[in-house]
Amino acid sequence: MANPGSYTWWRDNYLTDPGFQAVCTVLASNGVDCTQVEVDHFPPNASYTGSAYDGMLPYGARPAFPLPKYIHRFHSGGGGMGGHASTTGSTSVSAFWTGEVRARMQAGDYWGAMKYDIIDKKNLALFYTNGSNRNLFDGILRPAVELARALGLVSDTQYYDLLMDLGGFV
DSSP, X not given: OOOTTXXXXXXXHGGGOHHHHHHHHHXXXXXXXXXXXXXXXXXXXXXXXXXXXXXXXXXXXXXXEEEEHHHHSOOTTSTTSSSSOTTSSSSHHHHHHHHHHHHHHHTTOHHHHHHHHHHHHHHHHHHHTTTSOTTTTHHHHHXXXXXXXXXXXXXXXXXXXXXXXXXXXX
């Protein structure tokens, strides 16, 4: 059985997860199609390459969270800027953003990689709520942070810091 917060767990459970359904309700009210969903590794899968974490966790066991495909992947018309996860695809933005996360992973800083990736997800939340809800994805990011702690990828202090980034201890 897959661990909650992992890629495989989210792939199998996003349809019935109340937190993700609440996110989709907000996104749909802002014109986002939530019928096609992809699971986004958090930190991004590409950032594992060449790091101490590469090979430590299989693809499906890595921390992740679900996003509507429209938000996860670059779509034409935006010039590669904004409106999609900055670590997905092969745009100038993704090359920079993934490089920043990868540098943290290669330095053995899983916490820093997650922290940096949270910035991107909060920016997406702001973009898709017209600047009104920076914390939209906090609840669905939390299981990945909990998984990182359970796997020993972040310390207890780092875990609590990441929880603070995700709205605290509710």
